[in-house]
Amino acid sequence: MLSFLDPVLLPFHHLIDATAQWLPMPLVIVLLTVLVRLVLHPLNRATYRATLHRQRLAPQL
Incomplete structure (x- = not known):
């Protein structure tokens, strides 16, 4: 289901292990x-x- 995240999460998994x-x-x-x-x-x-x-500019607007 979430296999598209494997390339991102597998290195973290190996690092933790x-x-x-x-x-x-x-x-x-x-x-x-x-x-x-x-x-x-x-x-x-x-x-x-x-x-x-943005807060500094708000009074001017």
């Missing part, structure tokens, strides 16, 4: 979460800046 041999699973999940947040940080920052810009 490989690191779970040396680290506890909760730590692996936390590290993966931090990694995803770091990758998405530039997008979140740009969204925040755009929101601030």
Whole structure:
């Protein structure tokens, strides 16, 4: 059903399996979460800046 996601999810699955041999699973999940947040940080920052810009322009409109 969701086989189109396999190319994206399989590398993460292999990464989790490989690191779970040396680290506890909760730590692996936390590290993966931090990694995803770091990758998405530039997008979140740009969204925040755009929101601030729109708020500054709102009184002029």
